[in-house]
Amino acid sequence: MNPFIFQSPTKVLFGEYTTTGCADLLLELGAKRPLLVADGFLLESGMLDPMIDNLRGLGEEPCIFAEVPSDSDVACVDKAAQLAREHGCDSIVAVGGGSVIDTAKVVAICLTLGGDLLDYQGLNCIERKLVPLVVVPTTAGTGSEVSFVAMIKDKKEGKKLLFGSPYLAPDVAMLDPTLILSLPPRLTAATGMDAITHGIEAFVASGTFSVATDALCLESLRLMFRHLPEAFSRGDDMEARSATLVASTMAGIAFTNSGVGIVHALAHSVGAKFGTHHGMTNAVLLPFGMEFNMEQAEQRFARIADYALASDCLEFSGKSDSYKAAFLLDRIRNLLVEFSLPKSLKELGLPELDDDVLNELSCMAASDPAIMFNPRETTDEDLIEIIKRAY
Numbered sequence: 001m002n003p004f005i006f007q008s009p010t011k012v013l014f015g016e017y018t019t020t021g022c023a024d025l026l027l028e029l030g031a032k033r034p035l036l037v038a039d040g041f042l043l044e045s046g047m048l049d050p051m052i053d054n055l056r057g058l059g060e061e062p063c064i065f066a067e068v069p070s071d072s073d074v075a076c077v078d079k080a081a082q083l084a085r086e087h088g089c090d091s092i093v094a095v096g097g098g099s100v101i102d103t104a105k106v107v108a109i110c111l112t113l114g115g116d117l118l119d120y121q122g123l124n125c126i127e128r129k130l131v132p133l134v135v136v137p138t139t140a141g142t143g144s145e146v147s148f149v150a151m152i153k154d155k156k157e158g159k160k161l162l163f164g165s166p167y168l169a170p171d172v173a174m175l176d177p178t179l180i181l182s183l184p185p186r187l188t189a190a191t192g193m194d195a196i197t198h199g200i201e202a203f204v205a206s207g208t209f210s211v212a213t214d215a216l217c218l219e220s221l222r223l224m225f226r227h228l229p230e231a232f233s234r235g236d237d238m239e240a241r242s243a244t245l246v247a248s249t250m251a252g253i254a255f256t257n258s259g260v261g262i263v264h265a266l267a268h269s270v271g272a273k274f275g276t277h278h279g280m281t282n283a284v285l286l287p288f289g290m291e292f293n294m295e296q297a298e299q300r301f302a303r304i305a306d307y308a309l310a311s312d313c314l315e316f317s318g319k320s321d322s323y324k325a326a327f328l329l330d331r332i333r334n335l336l337v338e339f340s341l342p343k344s345l346k347e348l349g350l351p352e353l354d355d356d357v358l359n360e361l362s363c364m365a366a367s368d369p370a371i372m373f374n375p376r377e378t379t380d381e382d383l384i385e386i387i388k389r390a391y
């Protein structure tokens with residue numbers, strides 16, 4: 001067996017209404033005055049009331065910041081950090097999708113370390129533990145509740161800033177499926193496709209996967225393929241929501257340890273340039289990235305199909321790896337149709353791409369850390385070709 005390192009410092013709690021135990025968790029972490037960074041829709045809907053009541057048990061009215069935009073940026077982080085300082089907050093609780101959680105992670109950097117945020121951007125530029133961070137994901141997709149990264153936009157420079165460090169792993173992730181029931185079908189599908197992309201890319205990542213990440217990817221993908229269509233068509237199905245929530249956290253732990261690949265590298269550049277939703281962009285690009293990697297990853301794709309899709313296929317026994325890998329790719333394409341998601345970058349809303357834009361996108365993707373883990377070496381020409389095919 002190849003040597004490997006595996007770490008996942010975040011304590012994960014799963015259960016309906018598990019968030020009503022948040023105050024005790026904060027006390028265990030030595031904190032009692034949290035800044036609550038919350039999704040605006042969930043706050044307005046009253047769905048967070050039980051949790052907020054529980055936080056009142058800490059002795060004060062919780063300080064709440066609920067102004068995170070979908071494409072969160074430096075200005076939003078500054079505003080939240082300022083509010084936290086004014087109220088003497090000693091910790092952060094984040095409840096929302098990846099945008100809210102990533103914002104909270106970067107606010108934790110500001111609160112703990114101060115100074116210029118840009119000094120901490122990049123990989124491993126944070127040198128000590130941050131203020132306690134408890135997160136509650138309300139989409140089943142990004143894996144940010146357990147990952148070591150956060151991405152927010154620098155609107156001035158027109159690019160996404162990446163922060164990557166084990167110190168960005170939240171202390172606790174509380175998975176409460178009741179908080180995802182309200183996620184609309186299209187976002188359920190798009191965020192779910194993000195988790196599926198994490199599972200697939202982490203499983204074929206070059207030289208970094210291990211038996212530990214394999215186990216997480218395979219079971220995460222089995223759960224997703226089985227339950228995402230149910231969560232899409234019946235949003236109030238608690239079992240389906242629970243399965244997708246846990247599966248997306250498992251994929252998050254996997255990609256944190258083994259990395260992602262070309263689909264994420266391209267999705268990051270398209271998202272930074274055109275402001276498209278992360279999961280939706282991955283969904284469009286996944287079949288094209290898989291096609292590009294087919295030769296190098298065929299055996300691994302076949303293993304995914306064997307484990308996660310065998311129940312969908314009556315005739316797997318005796319079939320070749322290429323048959324099974326093609327079956328997996330077809331299943332992904334069919335999911336996009338079933339979910340009425342865009343199948344090309346044009347359908348995603350991108351304008352015609354001239355040579356300058358193609359070069360810009362390929363340059364961004366080539367310098368994205370995700371590309372390092374792709375199983376097939378890529379050139380700028382390869383990246384441009386994939387973008388053109390995906391358009």
Ligand SMILES: NC(=O)c1ccc[n+]([C@@H]2O[C@H](COP(=O)([O-])OP(=O)(O)OC[C@H]3O[C@@H](n4cnc5c(N)ncnc54)[C@H](O)[C@@H]3O)[C@@H](O)[C@H]2O)c1
Nearest residue numbers: 070097098099138139142144147149150179180182183278
């Ligand atoms: N840090 C990481 O490891 C990591 C990994 C992947 C993506 N990301 C980042 O995550 C972001 C995308 O996150 P996302 O896909 O979760 O989407 P999001 O957080 O941008 O949310 C999308 C929309 O869904 C709404 N929403 C969220 N939960 C809801 C619920 N339960 N009910 C109804 N509406 C709800 C939000 O208000 C928002 O309008 C991107 O910024 C991306 O860069 C981070």
Ligand SMILES: [Fe+2]
Nearest residue numbers: 142194198278
């Ligand atoms: Fe992702």
